[in-house]
Amino acid sequence: MDIRDIARLSGYSLGTVSRVLNDNPGVSDRARERVLQVVRDVGYEPNTNARHLKMRGRSSSYAIIVKGMQNMLFTDIIEKAEGLFAQADEEVRVHFVDEDADEAARAAHLDKVRHPKGFLFLGGTPRHFIEGLSEISVPCVLLTNTAADWGLDTLSSFTTDDASAAESVIDYLWEMGHCRIGVIGGNWVSEVSARRLEGVERAFRARGVTFDRERSYEPCRFSMDEGYQATMRLLARSGDLTAIFALGDVIALGALRAISDQGYRVPADISLVGFDGLDVSQYCVPRLSTVRQDTGLLARRGVEALMAAVEGRGTPAHEFVPFRLLRRESVLALRM
The missing domain is CATH 3.40.50.2300 (Response regulator)
Structure with missing residues (x-):
């Protein structure tokens, strides 16, 4: 026993x-x-x-x-x-x-x-x-x-290879026709989020485009509330985005609510991708596209x-x- x-x-x-x-x-x-x-x-x-x-x-x-x-x-x-x-x-x-x-x-x-x-x-x-x-x-x-x-x-x-994983998200969004992409979460000081942001920039450079940090990136901590607030700030200054990449699923969950509160729909108006592959990501509406960490x-x-x-x-x-x-x-x- x-x-x-x-x-x-x-x-x-x-x-x-x-x-x-x-x-x-x-x-x-x-x-x-x-x-x-x-x-x-x-x-x-x-x-x-x-x-x-x-x-x-x-x-x-x-x-x-x-x-x-x-x-x-x-x-x-x-x-x-x-x-x-x-x-x-x-x-x-x-x-x-x-x-x-x-x-x-x-x-x-x-x-x-x-x-x-x-x-x-x-x-x-x-x-x-x-x-x-x-x-x-x-x-x-x-x-x-x-x-x-x-x-x-x-x-x-x-x-996880954070940079490669983030790059794969941008590749996916680009493949789906999105080029006006916003990013929320983390900051350039935190090593993990910085690597994910480096992956984002690498994917843009591969297409001959520079990722506009000032306009298209909003830092925040990894929580639903912070994700909500960051999305509200991002949409206020960049209302033409067609997709948002959240550097964590918990951030994406907050973003999902913020997008709705602004009168938009996911994915009809704004597509959304998370990162982590948390169990909760498959139960939200719509089910969240995300990077699953093993x-x-x-x-x-x-x-x-x-x-x-x-x-x-x-x-x-x-x-x-x-x-x-x-x-x-x-x-x-x-x-x-």
Whole structure:
């Protein structure tokens, strides 16, 4: 009997069961009671080796450091990562930091007071890692950003090729007859959004056109409200756009409402494309065309690399995980 059996008998995912057994937040009372009832019924006992390590004063758990509080993509990755740790009979604790906070400094503090086996970072700022990674004494792996050019030979990273993915969106819109394209989300300072914007500009240059940042781009944070406000600002100064590319699905959801509130329809008047491939994107009306990041593969690569590093196996690696452009209902082909 192991945690996978508890998940099967309770009807909940491995990630949910792991959170219940580790007494982590983010679980409904109903789910917690159901899992604990199954645990009592079958007489399941958590890993005794973990308890032994705790008695010796050394933590037996891994730590996930999450950059930002409202990132739905990260929520999906967390769930999958927790399940993978649970399959390996490993405990994991999740720690959130603000979008503007220093995630490396937070990890260095946790390293000193909690002594985790290793850190899995969801999101990260280059400067924070370059300045603070040396203060962390355990292995670290970064997801959703690449550290390939940071000069850190102890940090692995796994992410989507953001520039190529964004370029594929513009290629798609152009193929559908759109050349007056607006972009919302992120900023030129954030490395992830900057790479996506570079992909946008690259796609325009390939057609002999310069992307007009001043007129056609509106920065914002990754939230529905920010996406709504950014779209309102963009439409106010660029009312002739036929398509909008949102650098995140949550931004696109806000944009969808803003477009409607301005009296336009998606896609009849303005086509809309997101980025991330969140589950919610297939349930909005119309279904959102988007870039799907492979969160399952991202989680697997990250967890496997981190556990291998803790066990002294393998060397740091940097890898792009494949993406898919999902062509759904939110883009209209213009008559050529």
